[in-house]
Amino acid sequence: MSQKVLLTSKEVNIILHRLACQLIENHLDFSHTVLIGIQPRGTYLANRVKAILENDYQIKDVQLGFLDITFFRDDFRRGEKQLEANKTQIDFLVEDKKVVFIDDVLFTGRSINAALTAVQSFGRPSEVELLVLIDRRFSRHLPIQPDYRGRQVDAINDEKVIVSWKEKDGEDAVYLV
């Protein structure tokens, strides 16, 4: 199968810094903001963003949680593959907080739709934003758009966008397969 590099390690790094700066622009000291990585693949991006905010921009105590949406998905019993659950770890209430969802690829928007339902179990956020590394244009099933996007990609439906992370896959890169 042919694969094309969409983003190299260097480009991913630049984009992550830009996304972090855009977050700071809107959220300043993050005292009323919480970051929530969407399980499973959004957690790597969320950890990176948090690390950049803390190490490079000296923002202390950024609250980060991970949300698993398996039990909230609308394709239970529809797919051929059984859904596998991951850990939800949100040790704070999101009541009246600004929530930023973080995921690697925005495709149909159904995961984010499920996440919007799932996060209500932890309180009523004052607002919810979405940060994604890759935004696949023209593929949405729902009216959901990112507030912060790393790179916009036009890909046909049978193509797959694969984001690999150093901590999991050995390198930072984005491929179109």
Added chain:
Amino acid sequence: MSELSVNHLLGIKYLQKQDIDLIFETADHFKEVINRPIKKVPSLRDITIANIFFENSTRTKLSFELAQKRLSADVISFSAAQSSVKKGETLIDTVNNILSMKVDMVVMRHANPGAAYFLSQNVKASIINAGDGAHEHPTQGLLDSYSIRERLGEVGGKKVVIVGDILHSRVALSNIYALQMQGAEVKVCGPKTLIPKYIESLGVTVEPNLRKALEWCDVANMLRVQNERMDVNYFPSTREYAQQYGVDKALLDSLHKEIIIMHPGPINRGVEITSDVADSQQSVILDQVENGVAIRMAVIYLLASKIQQ
């Protein structure tokens, strides 16, 4: 593996070790869910489940109902006492009538061993056995192992003694299968009249002396004396039973190590265990009840995902 090897939960005997691991992993997630401010997920909103109880039950029935509601399934419950079963309807007819109302899954308790298996062969629905006579009570077996795993880290290599009325107990059999499958060692302890004749063929040993059994074990699962199933006298008096096979605080404190006390409920306080034992730090009885909901959510979720749409 992310799928159960079975389409029904009829007994632990029909499961494999990987199934138990999968159920436990899924239950971990649901345990987190039921400790959230909003304890509900929408996964099973298109599934309808019938709870059919031909025998009395408090804990199991409530626990199943709660698990189903936490998963957003539609639930209908039915007790045989108020039903047409009394008018002479057969089991298959009763269940088929319920199924024609578009029910996807049946949770059944019945006094006859094998009733759940019989149903699974004859009706088109996913069946969960909630206790069939003195045969099996698989969700109880699973939640007992799950509670041991939670307290001690793992089940493999642990020593468990099941004390009391083994003869009439479906909990005992499901526990024996579940524990052995996960690599635990099992002994049973109780009056000779209440130990089944061929119990050793299951690979468990019999220890008639309670103190010796407790000194040996890491976990003691205290079963209830099932007076309602006893057609003859199996021991001279309840008082004598309590003296020989009841656990009190003094006995527990005199042991060389701290053991865990379990009880599937309902407790006859002062018979199998005294109140101070039931309410002590070593007792995990209420954890068992909480874990029951998580385990049942996991079982229902995993079986529901195998129902064809």
